[in-house]
Amino acid sequence: MKPAAFDYVAPRTVREAVEALGAGRDAHVLAGGQSLILEMRLRRARPEVVVDINRVPGLGRLSVDGGTLRVGALVRHDAFEAAGAVPGPLGTLFSLAVVTIAHPPIRSRGTMVGSLAWGHPASEWCAVAVAMDAVLELRGSGGAREVAAGGFFHGPFQTARRPDELVTAVRFPLPGADTGAGFAEHRRTHFCFAQVAVAATLTVRGGLVAEARIGLVNAADRPVRARAAERALLGAEVVLPPAGHRLPGGHPFARAGEIAATADAAPVAEPYAGVDYKRHAVAVLVGRALRQAAEDQRSRAAVHRGGHR
Amino acid sequence: MRRWARREDERLLTGRGRYVADIRVPGCLDAVFVRSGVAHGVLREVDCTAAREVPGVAGAWSAADLMDLPACPHAAGDLQDLPPVPRTVAVGLSPEEAVAGREWPVLVKDRVRYPGEAVAVVLGEDRYRAEDGAAEVTFRIDPLPAVVTPSAAAEDSVRLFDGLSNIAFEGSAGRPIDEAVLQGAAVVVEARYRQQLLMPTPMECRTFLAVPEADRLTVWAGHQMPHRLRRELAALLEWPPDRVRVVVPDTGGAFGSKSALFPEYVAVAFLAVRLGRPVRWIEDRLESMLVATRGRGQDQRVRLAADAEGRLLAYELTIDADVGAYPHLAVGLPMQTAWMATGPYTTPQVRATLRSVLTNTMVTYPYRGAGRPEATVALERSMDALAHRLGLDPAELRRRNLIPPASFPYRTPTGRCYDSGNYAAALDLALTTLDYDGWRAERARRRADPAALPLGIGLACYVERSGGEPGGLHEFGGVEAREDGTVVARSGTSSSGQSHETVFPALVARTLGVDEARVRLAEGDTGEQPQGVGSFASRSAQVAGAMLVHACALLVGRARERAAGLWEVPVGEVAWCDGAVHAGPAVMDLAELVKLTGPLRVDDRFAAGMAFPFGAHAAVAEVDPELGTVRVLRLVAVDDCGTVLDPVVVRGQAFGSAVQGIGQALYEGFAFGEDGVPLLAGALLDYLLPTDAEVPPIEIRDTRTPSPGTPLGAKGAGESGCIGTPAAIVNAVADALRIADPGLLGTPLTPETVWRAARAPKLPERPV
Amino acid sequence: MRITVRVNDREYRLDVEPRRILADVLREDCGLTGTHLGCEHGVCGACTVLVDGAAVRSCLMLAVQCDGGAVRTVEGLAGRDGEPHPLQRAFSAEHALQCGFCTPGFLMAAAGALEADPAVGEDPERVAALAGSGICRCTGYEPIRRAITRAAREWPRPAT
Structure with missing residues (x-):
């Protein structure tokens, strides 16, 4: 070895x-x-x-400029462990996702941009980037260019990066306070890759879903944006489902989960996780991530209202 | 307070431990093996030429190269061909006929029989260079179909050895069940279970360092049986054993996986002698995934019959056991399961039959529990299924059938004679500790609440065997009193983390009545203790502990005789107390006695009886039926290992063992690709060991029923968790899901398995 | 390639191949064999050391990456006077080791965290994260958790 x-x-x-x-x-x-x-x-x-x-100065910068977060190529995973490291719901999403990445000594070295450039189908960051419309900044011998995360991943460990290019940073638009974030991961032990995970945000206006973003981890040979499920949620009334591990059948989150599983996901069988099982897990986890996002949005809105009182 | 709780601690906590890979020997070469990526095939050609040109490579050999080598002027020049791996015909276990015609070559000669089998060996100045060389070895294998489960292999449609059946051995224990009993029974549970292959996975992989010097060879290895290793190496080299010394330094765990002479060891020892240079093999984790020994591996069928009151009438267990590619210890190992099939119950008729079957996998070997977990899991899962069928509380069903304390020694229908026990007491303690009634109420509450995750309670009562089989129940060693007042305890055992260095001197000090600080253990070095059996089958405390107590008694006897001579009194008037001889007002401690009368050392061989530790484990598990995930909420392990030498050490063994049992139930295992190669390319990212996050609150309790088999009364400890815990957890999950067919829950209980089981037909509702 | 690394407050000037892994260089070039290799792919954590104060897997770093940096291994845990580190005492007292092979990694992961913030020991979740950052096959982890908590309790308090 x-x-x-x-x-x-x-x-x-x-x-x-x-x-x-x-x-x-x-x-x-x-x-x-x-x-x-x-x-x-x-x-x-x-x-x-x-x-x-690692000796290139400036690549370790994490900065917010207006409504955009910029993460340099050397920002380590552990920078996102505190929910406040990044403002608003994006910070919440990152803090929920990052603790599912390996364990602390790996997170103190590994980088978000590195994960994106590596393109592992089970990478949490890749699905987060796809869901949140991140943009990758690349520099090559021909100059600088930008690639939207949605078009960056071509397959397992295959990306739009050309061999002579360095991904120097990734930018994320910062969602506003009317957005809530959820992240649900399913893995067998603390030390293994996700069998399936889901990142989700819900933007709620007037009690209705104004925007939904859903990223699927390890639900295909690359990160997946669950667009069909997102569309199905638009305009739906946000009613928090009753407590329990199972969403009521007709609930919009359950329906979104079913759609994500059948229309968006294209699971690849793995040992101990066949295609049927992975599809089912996608449906369950989409529902759970959406529930968490709705709860997060609700508590965020409550704090927001409280702050104005 | 002492600064260090164990004698081992200071060096291990300060980075001064010495494991084999830490030993620096000038000029030492690293061995790397070129391995087959194919499970089964015909080896057509191996070419090591390019490898030999790689900078830093000292040599590269295939089997053919080693056969063709010209005679070497060195003292070992008569070694022309690599001898086969010595077969292990352990006492009463592996029969000769299973081995005949099925030689295990050190390097593949013509047929690859398991993935990872070595086709060449490369020696380099360090591991980097040796791996560079290994990457340049080219070979071609024409694949053959592979068989990876014993049931499939038993059909003999693919044979590992041409002209020979894959079934290497058939055995049985107990008399055939009277079919009329089954027909007349109120309930007969029938089920199939697969005991998956597991990997012992000590944190230190295997290690072997061979240092030739003149006409001798010193071997450093993490090993459980240094004396056997020496004996076997000497036989291969055709040397008298005293020319080989085996030293076991600090060893990073073993759990059964470090007790044999493996092909890599033979190659390294042989090449070290041949080249006259030190050579080592430090197995890395990736290669261990394919070539470390596996444990368990049984396909089982059971029939368990009871009358309407839940009295067991008959139990039948049929086993197809996975031997792996070559018939070694694993051929006879399943007999352990057969002999222990009776379990802790008074079942009048018990019959176990087995076939030991060759498959295209690395050999199966003992792994913590070794045959007893397989017996316990099959029986205890069936007991829970029976309880559900009868509508009886599983604890009550067991109580009605446990062997009562007055029945010991108890002769079982499968040929065991249990030494001592109070099985019901262990069960009762487990239930009380768990708060069985409280959890039953919680289970009922959750069943009524559709929003609650289902919860189940699982029990497992077990009895196991420790010490070894007849003919192997002895240990060598002794005690020596020195002039400087120190005492040396010698033992043929070998520690790989079990605290021998702390526990044995304490035992000797206690027995002699001397200061513990003055007693030192000499162990794990054939140069210091020429004979020994080793550490396996939980035998160290039981057998070697008793041997040391016996040796102390001999030493005291000698001391009293000498004192009697000195003082010219009858020996009957010389008493022994607090490390000194007394006669009237005269007192003399050991050191003084030795000064006056010369060296005082006893060495002996002491045989113990087989012992039968037992216990009861109870688990509470919560299942998320949507994803199939299992969360163990609580685990109670009550173990009885007779007289306990060091309660903290025994507790540590029980706890760690229980966590391995959790691994067996929920996480550990591997799938095979269609080509028969295990899907383990990600090593420990694929073979999942429990981490802290997977460990529930565990309570360890004990009862203590001494073994009558030795004056010390200790039984084996440390395998209990692997034996009792898996069945308790699986039963808890089955209880939570209330599934009708217990066989649906194959281990490891992966989320997908549990998810599928959760959708299967349920047991009828019945108040329990 | 020539590099200079401070290991346990001692400066090592080394000539290493770029491909050599930090753990191998510590063990072979510096002779510090207390850092163990249990899996060589970042999972087990036996090789955990502190690089510039942060716990890292020394099996997933190149030694050349540490040029000019500071590394601390288990050999550098005890005080200069040889006084055991609170973690070393606590691991022994709680029987948080059996075979001892994984132990240096747990010690260093915990040392990094407690030295950065001794309050880690008061938070069971953070203690669990430390015990959950490596694999131990002997103890079942509970004693490791207890040991970390105990060490935090016995952590030297700054004089007030």
Whole structure:
């Protein structure tokens, strides 16, 4: 389980990093390394060059500019553990999702942007990015460009990133206070990948769903935006379902779950999680994530009202 | 207060422990094995030429290369061919005929029989370079169909050894059941269970360091049976055993997985001797996924019959057991299940039959529990199903059938003679500790509330066997008093985390009446203790503990004789008290006696009786039927291992064992691809061990019924959790779901399995 | 590649291949074998060390990444006078180790967290997160949780 030999470069600028990536050899970017080094140990990844971007200043910045959050390529997972690290419902969503990523010593190294660039179908961040209309900033030898998360993921570990490009940051639009966030993950133990997980936000105006966003984790060979389920929710009255593990059959969240499972998800069978089971889990988890989002929205609205009193 | 609770602690907590991989030997080469990615196939060619050109590679060999090597001028030059892996014909277990014609080569010669089987070995200056070399070895295997379950393999449509059946052994225990009894029974539970293959998964994988020096070989290995390892290595090298020394330094867990001589060990020892250089193999986790030993692996069918009052009439257990690709210990190991099939009940007719079947997987070997979990799970799951069928409280059903304390020694229909026990007391303590009635009320409340997650209560009573089988129930060792006032206790056992270094000196100090700080344990080094059996079958306290007490008695006898001579009094007038001889006003401690009369050392062999630890485990589990997830809310384990030497150490064993039992019930296991290769490419991301987040509140309690088999009265401890806990958890889930067919709940209880079971037909409603 | 790393307050100037994993360099080049390799893919946590104060898996870092940085291993846990660290005492007292192979990783993960914030020990969830950041096959974790809580209780208080 030792990596094969490679050349190592530690650029000091983005430009140097891009040059190293574009030198015509099989080059991999090392950010947190928690996936890359694992794959190199399994000798499934055998890069000729490893470009360690950890010494590039500025890539570790997390900033809010107007209504947009910008996450630099070296912002570690653990930066999002506190709900207040990112304002509003997005912060809540991140804080709910991040604790399902491995465990603390992995989260102190691994990065959000690295997860996006890696494109693992079970990655929480990838589905969050797709659901929240994130935009990736890339820099290559031909200059800078932006790619919407919705078009970034092409398959397992396959993305729109060109070999000579570095993903320098990802931007998320910040939803307003009329939005609530939910995240529901299903995995077998604390230490394994999600069998299925769901990220959801609900924007509620006048008691009706004004916008729904649903991202599915490990429900296809890539992260999925559950658009059909989202459409079905538009205009629905937000009634919190009664307590219990099962949503009433006709509830809009249950219906959205069914639609996500049948129309949006395209599960790939795994050991101990066949396609039927995964579809069913998608339906259940979409319902649960939506319930959580609705509850979050309700408590957020209550605080908001309280703040104005 | 002592600064360190155990003697092992200081070094292990400060980074000064010494595990095999920590030992630095100048010039040592690292061995890496090139492994088959195919489960079953014909090896056509192996080419190591390119590997030998890789910088830092000291050599690369296939089986053919080692056969072709010219005679070497070295002392070991007569070794031309790698000998096969020695078969393990353990006492009363693996019969000769199972092994005949089914040789396990160290490197594949022509036929690959399990995925990961080594086709070549590469030695490098370090592991990086050896792996570089291994990547350059090319080979071709023409795949054959693979069989990976014993039931499938038993059909013999694919044979692992041409001309020989895959069924390596058939055995039975008990007399055939009288069919009339089954026909006349009020209820007969019939079910099928699959005991999945498990991996013991100690945190330290296997380790083996061979250091040749002149005409001798010193081996450092994390190992449970150093003396057997030495014996087998010496036989392979055709050397007298005293030319081989085996040392077991700190060992990072074993759980049964480190008791054999594996192909990799043979290759490393052989090459070290051949090259005259130190060579080591530090197994990595990825290769362990394919080639570490597996445990369990039984396809079972049961029939359990009772009358209308719930009195058990007959029990029949039929087993197809997974041996793996080569017939070793696992051939006879399922007999352990057959012999223990009776369990803790007075069932008059019990019959167990088994077939041990070769499959295309790495060999099955003992894993914590070794045959007893399989017996307990089958019986206890059936007991709960029977209780539901009869409308009886599962605890009450058990109470009506437990062997009463006055019946010991109790001879079972399957040939065991249980030594001692109070099974009902253990069950009662488990129920009280759990608050059985309180949870029953909670279960009823939840059944009436559609919003509540269903909850179930599961019980498992067990009796197991510890110490070993007749002929292997002895241990070697002794006690030596030294002039400086210290005492050395010697034992043929070997610790891999069980605190021997703390527990045994304390026992000797207590027995002799000397200061504990003056007693030291010599163990795990064939150079210090030439004979030994080892640590397995929970035998260390039971057998070696009794051996040390026996040796202390001999030492005291000698001391009294010497004192009698010195003082010229009859030996009957010399008393022993607090580490000293007394006669009237005269007192002399051991050190002084040794100074005056010369070295005082006793070495002996001591045999114990088989012992039968027992207990009752109870679990409460909550099921999310929508996702099929199981949350264990509470686990109670009541174990009786007779006389306890160190309650804190025993509790630690029981707790850790229970968590492994949770793993067996809920998480551990693996699926096979269609090509017969286990789907474990993600290693511990695929083979899921329980983490802290999966551990419920666990209460460990004990009852103490001494074994009459030794003067010490200790029975084996430490395997109980793997034996009692899995059935309790599965029963709790079955109870929560109230499913009619218990066989639907195959372990591990993955969410998908439970989800499917939750949708299956339910038991009829019945007040329980 | 030449690198300089401070390990347990001692400076090591090393010449290492870029591919060499931090854990291997600690064990082989620095001779600090207290850091163990249990899985080499970031799951088990036996190799956990502190890099610039943060607990990381030393099996998932290259040694060259630590050039100019500071690493702390289990060998650097005790005080300069050899006085055991509160975690070392607590792990022993609570029998939070049996075979001891995983122990250095749990010690370092807990040390990193408690040294950053001793109040971690008062919050059962945060203690559980620490006990839940590695795999122990012997103890069943409960003693590890107890040990972390105990160490936090016995944590040296700043003089008031």
